[in-house]
Amino acid sequence: MTPAHQPPGEIRPGGRTARTRAAVLAxxxxxxxxxxxAALSMERIAQRSGIHLATIYRRWRSVEGLVCELLMEASTAIPLPDSGNLPEDLRLLARRIGSFYTAAPxxxxxEAVVSSAGRNSRAETVLADFFHDRLRMAGELVRRGIERGEVPPDTDPEAVMSAVGAPFYYRILIARGPVDADLAESTATAVWAATLAGAYRTGGAAPVADPGVVRQRTERTE
Amino acid sequence: MTPAHQPPGEIRPGGRTARTRAAVLAxxxxxxxxxxxAALSMERIAQRSGIHLATIYRRWRSVEGLVCELLMEASTAIPLPDSGNLPEDLRLLARRIGSFYTAAPxxxxxEAVVSSAGRNSRAETVLADFFHDRLRMAGELVRRGIERGEVPPDTDPEAVMSAVGAPFYYRILIARGPVDADLAESTATAVWAATLAGAYRTGGAAPVADPGVVRQRTERTE
Structure with missing residues (x-):
């Protein structure tokens, strides 16, 4: 979590503030x-956590603030891999994202966070900042791949990382289907092939090959 | 629109029912x-459209029903291309989706539809059915590509079409950034490369290449 996202109030690990936070987020x-x-309310959270309603309001202000902080907390469960080669790192990361979103909660x-962002501009800012931070950090995988000469040097790390995440959010939010192991493998294969093809170069994507070139490449693939 | 999505009531183009529908959706x-x-209500829609509140309730039941029907209506503004080759069709479709979502409304x-789906299981079903119908229809592009021998015959048309849509929904709902021409070009290049690499084959994605193979392919790309 970046300092910008630190909630107001002093945090001492194991202290009362930390215990309050843990109880409220749980x-x-x-x-x-x-x-x-839809059923979430500050009152219900106060009741379940045993923390005073006024304390919760003072520190988080709204249910939107609470779900965003919970998302940040939860996302630390997706550690960034460093296997020594980029396609393997992409595969490991896709699997970790896949496992993370297999869990219904x-x-x-x-869903809750995206729903908040659509209704509340402060929640929208928190969501956007959070994902930009994650993309920046995860972009380190790609920067290492560039240093190792695995991908074109003008590859945009954040564009590659967005491409790793996009299929999962599409599946959850739009297609409303299950997140499974096939999606993770398909995503890793797709992002690696697209990166090699220059789809995420900062100079803009290379134009799609003309049909002549396409036929030749297809024959090589099959 | 499929018959399953037809709202209750007889639809005669240009008739009173059609005029009511047009006024309400506008x-x-x-x-x-x-x-x-967040500010949408049946009362406000009745007021603005000049249609009786009872009529709107009888026909659409909820604001969720209304936004879903509007999405279906609007999506007919993204016609499916048929240029004679798949990479060109993917590029045209990505550009059309990009243009469609450049408009703030x-x-x-x-956003409204996804937000509804997170709060209302009927809205979720309508959203999922709608996107599955779109994917099935759009999959025709890929089926024609398979017939022309452009891509592996066991390519999953709906997986390819999901990959065309995913980056746009990620940009709108998660990264909260602008949809621009670069995103459309990048998406088209990425999906075509991934399709050729077998990422969307129904037998499951091919495993990511080992580092030796990878190095060779990178050299060819650069």
Whole structure:
């Protein structure tokens, strides 16, 4: 978590502030799993966590603030791989994202956050900042790949990382289908092939090959 | 639109039912553009459209039903290309999706629908059915490509079409950034390269190449 996202109030690991935070976030997660975002309220969270309503309001201000902080907390469960080669790192990362979103509470959480962002501009800013931070950090995988000469040097690390995430959010938010192992493997293969093809070069994507070239490449593939 | 999505009531083009529908959907679009989904209500739609509140309730039941129908209506503005070759079709389709979501009201609409789906299981079903229908129809592009021998015959048409849409929804719903021409070009290049690499074959994605093979392919790319 970056300092910009630090909630107000002093945080001492194991201290009272940390215990309050843990109790409140656990309550948010529980409430989301049970009733979804629509049923979430500051009052219910206070009741379940045993923390004073006034304390929760003072520190998080809204249910939107709470679900965003829970998402940040949860995302630390997706560590960034460093296997020594980029296609392997992409595959490991795609699998970790896949495992993360196989759990129903995590799907509910991302749904809740996106739903908040559509209704509340502060939640939208928090969501956008959070994902930009994650993309920047995850971009390190690609920067190492560039240093190792695996991909074109003008590859945009954040564009590659967006491409790793996009299929999962599409599956959850739009197609509303299950996140499974096939999606992770397909995503890793797709992003690596697209990166090699120059789809994420900062100079703009190379134009799609003309049909003559295409036929030749297809024959090589089959 | 498939018969399953037909709203209750007889539809005669140019008839009173059609005029009612047009007036109500125009009002929904206007309200969404002005206040977003949070401010949308059946009462405001009735007021703006001049249609009786009872009529709107009888036919659409909820604001969720209304935004879903508006999305279906709007999506007919993205015609499916048929240029005679798949990479060109993918590029044309990506550009059309890109142009469609450049407009702020369309971004708001998809946000509203996804937000509804997270809160209302009926809206979720309508959204999922709608996108599955679109994917099935759009899959025709890929089936023609298979017939022309452009891509492996076991390529999954709907997986390819999901990959064309995913980057746009990620940009709108997660990264909260602008949809621009670069995104369309990058998406078209990426999906075509991934399709050729077998990422969307129904037998499951080919495993990511080992580092030796990778180095060779990178050299060819640069």
């Amino acid at each position: 309550a948010v997660q529980h409430e989301l799993s049970e009733g979804g975002f 995590m799907r509910r959480l991302v | 009002a929904v679009q206007h309200e969404l553009s002005e206040g977003g989904f 369309m971004r708001r609409l998809v």
